Amino acid sequence: MVTVGYTLMSEQAGPKQLVDYAVRAEAAGFDQLVISDHYYPWLDSQGHSPYAWSVLGAVAHATNRAELMSFVTCPIRRYHPAVVAQKASTIGALSDGRFTLGLGAGENLNEHVVGGWPHVQQRHEMFEEALQIIRPLLNGETLAFSGNHFDVPDAYLYDRPATPVPMAVAASGPSSAALAAEYADGIVATEPDPHIIELYDNAGGSGQPRFGQVAICYGPDEAECRKIVHDQFRWFGMGWKVNADLPGPDSFAAATQFVREDDVAEGIPCGPDVERHVEAFRQFVDAGFTHVAIVQVGGETQPMFLDWAREELLPRLRRL
Numbered sequence: 436m437v438t439v440g441y442t443l444m445s446e447q448a449g450p451k452q453l454v455d456y457a458v459r460a461e462a463a464g465f466d467q468l469v470i471s472d473h474y475y476p477w478l479d480s481q482g483h484s485p486y487a488w489s490v491l492g493a494v495a496h497a498t499n500r501a502e503l504m505s506f507v508t509c510p511i512r513r514y515h516p517a518v519v520a521q522k523a524s525t526i527g528a529l530s531d532g533r534f535t536l537g538l539g540a541g542e543n544l545n546e547h548v549v550g551g552w553p554h555v556q557q558r559h560e561m562f563e564e565a566l567q568i569i570r571p572l573l574n575g576e577t578l579a580f581s582g583n584h585f586d587v588p589d590a591y592l593y594d595r596p597a598t599p600v601p602m603a604v605a606a607s608g609p610s611s612a613a614l615a616a617e618y619a620d621g622i623v624a625t626e627p628d629p630h631i632i633e634l635y636d637n638a639g640g641s642g643q644p645r646f647g648q649v650a651i652c653y654g655p656d657e658a659e660c661r662k663i664v665h666d667q668f669r670w671f672g673m674g675w676k677v678n679a680d681l682p683g684p685d686s687f688a689a690a691t692q693f694v695r696e697d698d699v700a701e702g703i704p705c706g707p708d709v710e711r712h713v714e715a716f717r718q719f720v721d722a723g724f725t726h727v728a729i730v731q732v733g734g735e736t737q738p739m740f741l742d743w744a745r746e747e748l749l750p751r752l753r754r755l
Contacts, residue, residue: 437720439752440467440728441741442506442648443490446476447667447734450485450493456737457494461501463745468494469506469537469648469728474513474545477670478691479684482734488522495530503534506648506728507605507623509541511558513549516565517590520572527596534596536573537623537646538566539605542679544687552680559610560584566604566618573599603646607675609634616640623647627718647724649715650703652732653740653748657706663733664703665696672702703732713751720755 441460443453457468472487487505495503503526510519523536540562543552553561564582571578572592580587603621606612612631615622616638623646624631632645650671652660669691670678681687704711719727729748731740 437724437752437755438466438502438726439749440469440502440504440648440726441465441744442728442730443468443470443494444730444732444734445471445487445490446473446481446484447732448737449483450490452734452737453485453490454493454497456741457501458497459738459741460744461498463741464749465501465744467502467504467726467728468498469504469646470494472505472508472545474548475684477544477684477687478667479688480666488526491526491534492529495526495534498530501533503530504603504646504728505535505537506646507537507539507603509539509546510565510569511541511561511584512546512552513541516568516585517572517578517587519565520569520590521592523569523600524573524592524595527600528594530596532596532598534600535621535644535646536569536600536602537605538562538569538602538619539623540611540679543682544678544684547682552682555679557584563614563618566602566614570602570618573602575599601644603644606631606635609638612640613638616643620644621646624724627722627724629722632723644726645724646726646728647719647722648728648730649719650730650732651712651715652703652705652736653707653712653743654705654733654736655707660705660733661696661700663736664699664705665694668703668732669694669699672698709747709751712748713755716752717755 510516527534601620604615604619605623612634621644654660
């Protein structure tokens with residue numbers, strides 16, 4: 436059975452709201468709660484970006500069943516990888532082992548706040564070193580590490596869950612899929628692309644969890660939903676090669692100024708038709724994903740969406 440997740444979209448809700456939505460989502464029947472880890476929203480119209488790890492601590496305390504996951508954290512600029520390991524183990528302990536650490540190579544949008552954004556080749560080198568630091572620390576080892584980008588004279592995590600926090604790595608091609616297979620316990624992708632899963636399996640990741648994410652906008656008025664996704668999610672179709680390098684919300688606004696409402700609605704199902712939303716979810720299932728988290732676009736629509744998901748969407752997804 437596919438694990439059905441709910442996305443705590445930190446770019447479109449404040450910290451107290453996110454904790455409230457987490458509690459409501461668990462009560463509605465969602466299996467997993469994943470949270471984005473941003474310093475900025477993609478667009479100013481989204482309006483939020485609290486510190487994800489503070490929210491995760493509160494969510495870990497306020498919930499008791501749902502799995503938790505960072506989706507995803509970049510461990511190369513804003514956070515030193517040794518500190519990421521400490522944060523992850525703390526959330527793992529607070530949640531009684533319900534937490535998975537999702538990691539990715541990051542975006543300029545969030546990481547440049549502490550300095551320059553490295554070239555893509557350097558970022559990937561830094562990311563692999565970060566994985567080499569985080570993995571043994573999560574496993575309870577005492578680590579001494581000296582690399583080209585990071586140094587850890589010695590580190591040990593005193594507070595850890597009974598079972599080491601699992602890691603999942605975001606992948607979009609052969610190199611990142613190979614990193615996920617070598618260092619992590621699962622793979623993360625935001626496109627329902629079976630080729631990524633095949634690359635991961637061939638690199639040695641067969642049998643491990645595959646985490647995906649699908650954006651939808653449920654609401655009784657399809658026209659209103661289309662306006663919401665255009666206002667807040669029109670950046671979604673630009674691809675990660677673009678999204679990773681733009682430096683701020685103003686840049687995303689400029690880059691998407693000619694994106695039409697029809698363009699966005701073509702990729703994100705809008706409106707009240709449950710079957711359209713189920714079909715978007717099904718694409719990930721058919722591609723081989725084991726965990727799929729839903730993004731409901733629109734901060735103010737979350738309570739309505741969670742009520743509808745309990746009554747209509749989740750029963751349909753359980754039958755897939």
